[in-house]
Amino acid sequence: MEEKTKVTIEDLNKTISDVKDYTEKTRKELQETIKKKPLESAGTIFIAGVVIGLLIGTSISRR
Numbered sequence: 001m002e003e004k005t006k007v008t009i010e011d012l013n014k015t016i017s018d019v020k021d022y023t024e025k026t027r028k029e030l031q032e033t034i035k036k037k038p039l040e041s042a043g044t045i046f047i048a049g050v051v052i053g054l055l056i057g058t059s060i061s062r063r
Helices: 009-036 038-061
Strands: none
Touching: 009 038
């Protein structure tokens, strides 16, 4: 049987800190991309919204 590894508070704090740093870095990169390429960014967001809308619409209509 596998042994369960105990997660310490320090491990959790480190993981939370790593995730926070990653999300902050990603947010800054996205802001720079949106400033450099606003039309491409708007197009990407529009297409993503259409796809998500279609997925939600088809899942609701199947009920």
